[in-house]
Amino acid sequence: MISKILPTALKCLPILLAVVLSVAACEMPFVGGGELTPTATSVAAVTPPEALPPSTPPSLQPTNTPVVIATPEEARPTATPTNTPIPIATLGLPSAAAPAVRQADVLTNGSFEDGFENGISVGWHAFNNGGAEFGWADETWSALVQDGDHAQHMEIWDAGVLDRYVGIYQTVSTVPQASYELTMHGVIRSNEGSVQASSYGYRIQWGVDYNGGSDWQAVGEWTDVAWDEQPLGAESYTLGSYTTTFKATSASTTLFIRGWKKWPTRANHVKFTVDDVSLRGASAGAMAGKMPDTGLGTGVIFLAGLLGLLLILVRESREVIAWRRERK
Numbered sequence: 348m349i350s351k352i353l354p355t356a357l358k359c360l361p362i363l364l365a366v367v368l369s370v371a372a373c374e375m376p377f378v379g380g381g382e383l384t385p386t387a388t389s390v391a392a393v394t395p396p397e398a399l400p401p402s403t404p405p406s407l408q409p410t411n412t413p414v415v416i417a418t419p420e421e422a423r424p425t426a427t428p429t430n431t432p433i434p435i436a437t438l439g440l441p442s443a444a445a446p447a448v449r450q451a452d453v454l455t456n457g458s459f460e461d462g463f464e465n466g467i468s469v470g471w472h473a474f475n476n477g478g479a480e481f482g483w484a485d486e487t488w489s490a491l492v493q494d495g496d497h498a499q500h501m502e503i504w505d506a507g508v509l510d511r512y513v514g515i516y517q518t519v520s521t522v523p524q525a526s527y528e529l530t531m532h533g534v535i536r537s538n539e540g541s542v543q544a545s546s547y548g549y550r551i552q553w554g555v556d557y558n559g560g561s562d563w564q565a566v567g568e569w570t571d572v573a574w575d576e577q578p579l580g581a582e583s584y585t586l587g588s589y590t591t592t593f594k595a596t597s598a599s600t601t602l603f604i605r606g607w608k609k610w611p612t613r614a615n616h617v618k619f620t621v622d623d624v625s626l627r628g629a630s631a632g633a634m635a636g637k638m639p640d641t642g643l644g645t646g647v648i649f650l651a652g653l654l655g656l657l658l659i660l661v662r663e664s665r666e667v668i669a670w671r672r673e674r675k
């Protein structure tokens with residue numbers, strides 16, 4: 348009888364495996380889904396002066412060294428390949444694999460090609476700290492554009508006090524503890540035309556609010572992209588490129604980019620251009636589509652499969668016994 352049961356049981360194994368794999372598939376993450384859709388707000392191209400901040404200027408951080416954050420440890424498979432017959436317990440264990448997370452540019456309109464409202468590109472917001480004249484505009488001169496036909500222009504003039512800032516920011520959805528690569532391009536143009544002439548008077552910096560806030564003055568650390576200024580009125584320019592990596596700590600992160608005019612030289616004018624900005628890393632949209640956890644562990648799935656196998660064996664055994672009785 349055993350010789351009859353075993354071939355039958357082996358014949359049923361594919362059915363059992365299909366059942367186990369189907370149940371296991373319920374725990375697989377769903378990849379796809381929501382896209383970030385930040386809303387644009389209108390900001391006047393020129394903002395009236397505000398109350399002046401404390402006179403202590405932030406320290407310049409002229410470093411070319413990107414801040415490199417350790418990449419999260421990759422998930423490692425736990426199943427060990429073997430030439431021996433594969434135990435049912437090692438088949439189709441989805442919880443042993445890391446959830447599939449889509450890598451993407453989480454910024455909206457980082458190329459500034461999607462239009463402008465009051466000089467500020469769609470998807471972005473603007474800020475300044477008063478005490479000067481400020482402007483934002485759609486830059487279309489190819490000498491200042493890194494990709495496509497548009498770039499974000501920002502400028503400061505008639506600054507009678509130290510440390511005037513003009514900038515843009517965007518809040519994006521992020522995956523906590525995931526690393527993101529920031530890349531940006533741009534150029535600084537000034538009356539003086541060189542860092543020697545202006546005493547490093549104009550810089551572009553970036554900063555992050557790791558909780559997704561919109562207050563640029565709450566940013567704890569600003570990093571210089573190390574682009575030196577070039578003279579206004581030139582026929583061509585060399586655009587700077589900058590790349591770094593940082594780790595998100597929450598589900599919402601705000602990227603700020605600002606131009607800085609250090610000195611109270613009213614007669615001098617500075618124009619900043621930024622283009623082709625990207626922030627690549629884990630897309631929160633991929634995680635949002637993950638199916639709810641049913642609470643079924645792999646142990647439960649295995650026991651269910653084993654029970655199914657036993658039921659099949661019992662049924663087949665009864666059929667064999669009945670067949671032998673009929674032959675007697």
Ligand SMILES: [Ca+2]
Pocket residue numbers: 458459460492493494495496497498622623
């Ligand atoms: Ca562009």
